[in-house]
Amino acid sequence: MEEVHLWRGSAEQRALRSRLGNLSRFAYFNRQLDYPDWSGQAVLDFGGNIGGLLRGSNRAIRPEDYYCADVLQEAMTEGRSSFPQAHWIHFNRYNCSFNPEGVKDLPIPDMGIEFGMILAYSVFTHTTREEMKELVEQLQARLAPGGALAFTFIDPHYTTWPETYQGNNLKWRLERARQLNPNLDIDGLLEQSRGAAWCALVDGTELFVNGNGEWNNKAVAQTCITYNVFYTVEFLQREFPLATIRPPVNGEMHHCCIIRRQG
Numbered sequence: 001m002e003e004v005h006l007w008r009g010s011a012e013q014r015a016l017r018s019r020l021g022n023l024s025r026f027a028y029f030n031r032q033l034d035y036p037d038w039s040g041q042a043v044l045d046f047g048g049n050i051g052g053l054l055r056g057s058n059r060a061i062r063p064e065d066y067y068c069a070d071v072l073q074e075a076m077t078e079g080r081s082s083f084p085q086a087h088w089i090h091f092n093r094y095n096c097s098f099n100p101e102g103v104k105d106l107p108i109p110d111m112g113i114e115f116g117m118i119l120a121y122s123v124f125t126h127t128t129r130e131e132m133k134e135l136v137e138q139l140q141a142r143l144a145p146g147g148a149l150a151f152t153f154i155d156p157h158y159t160t161w162p163e164t165y166q167g168n169n170l171k172w173r174l175e176r177a178r179q180l181n182p183n184l185d186i187d188g189l190l191e192q193s194r195g196a197a198w199c200a201l202v203d204g205t206e207l208f209v210n211g212n213g214e215w216n217n218k219a220v221a222q223t224c225i226t227y228n229v230f231y232t233v234e235f236l237q238r239e240f241p242l243a244t245i246r247p248p249v250n251g252e253m254h255h256c257c258i259i260r261r262q263g
């Protein structure tokens with residue numbers, strides 16, 4: 001089930017949305033950041049949905065120190081009902097699949113605080129390359145001295161589970177998409193992706209190599225059900241030369257890109 005279907009799909013699909021509050025997010029970032037001291041740190045969970053990071057932190061993050069900013073109004077309402085002491089910010093920015101009615105290029109609101117940690121799990125896997133660069137720059141400016149920004153990305157050519165699945169991450173995604181589109185030419189698309197520095201998959205069927213898709217000339221509709229972007233480690237390192245990039249941990253397919261502000 002694609003995450004976005006849980007919000008924009010049928011009533012039945014939406015009923016499954018609590019599954020999005022994934023409890024493994026905290027363990028993932030805790031390990032990627034070398035088990036930092038979370039106590040008293042203001043944490044921004046950018047694109048944090050209903051707050052799985054907070055839920056899974058087993059009180060290492062206090063609700064009053066937790067800020068979640070997401071384009072999904074409904075997720076903010078649901079998160080707030082579970083953790084009213086935490087801060088839930090509806091960031092009404094356009095996203096072709098999660099918030100197609102949102103405002104294009106809306107800047108991240110001032111939350112009146114600098115953050116010790118800013119985390120974004122599987123957010124820039126659903127935005128254009130330019131948006132990722134722009135939003136990462138804005139987020140960096142919200143770090144407190146000594147703070148860390150960590151966000152995840154998926155390398156299309158990386159084999160995450162070599163012992164049980166020999167395909168790469170893109171193949172895995174295409175195989176999921178084929179459940180909805182049985183005629184999908186997976187081998188053809190993989191051939192196209194060979195050697196790509198990055199690529200974008202629109203609605204699980206259209207692959208754009210080294211490009212976002214035709215968003216600018218509107219050849220592709222401005223809404224889509226799913227939008228998945230993949231970057232190689234080498235490409236992302238070139239985009240963010242000062243970042244440290246770490247391989248996936250805990251059996252997850254996401255690499256982690258970490259940018260620190262000097263203390």
Ligand SMILES: C[S@@+](CC[C@H](N)C(=O)[O-])C[C@H]1O[C@@H](n2cnc3c(N)ncnc32)[C@H](O)[C@@H]1O
Nearest residue numbers: 003022047048049070071072095098121122123
């Ligand atoms: C795949 S979900 C991941 C949710 C959560 N981080 C997690 O790990 O469970 C992607 C989330 O990013 C949010 N999102 C997409 N574009 C965004 C943007 N420009 N700013 C903030 N959130 C965004 C979506 O609404 C959605 O909640």
